[in-house]
Amino acid sequence: MIILWLFTDYLSHAFGGWLLPFLGFFFLPTTTIAYAIAQNGFSTRSGGISTGGILIIVLGVLVDFGLIGGAKGRGVGKRQRPKRAR
Numbered sequence: 616m617i618i619l620w621l622f623t624d625y626l627s628h629a630f631g632g633w634l635l636p637f638l639g640f641f642f643l644p645t646t647t648i649a650y651a652i653a654q655n656g657f658s659t660r661s662g663g664i665s666t667g668g669i670l671i672i673v674l675g676v677l678v679d680f681g682l683i684g685g686a687k688g689r690g691v692g693k694r695q696r697p698k699r700a701r
Contacts, residue, residue, distance in 0.1 A: 616640055616648060629654035649675025 617640070619625045626636045629651035639647030649671045657668030664672075677683045 616644055619648075619651070625655060626651050643676070643679045645678040646672065646675040 616626075616636075620627075620633075620636060620640075626647075627633070630636050636647055636651075639650075653664050653668030653671045657665045657671065659665055674683070
């Protein structure tokens, strides 16, 4: 995302400024990139976002909130209880 921001106008075309991509980098990075992809690649002639773009944004939100691709159920980050001696 930093490379996109520094060397292209991809994010500035989607957002029109620097504040939202900057905040998105720290709080919702996947959603920020998904919105930029949707705005640049899936926008309609009237300036809106098509259904495919909306789906990409929803997918980005789900990844950021950990509902998709998270470590749930794999034991990563789970705290193990020490076994009690008998």
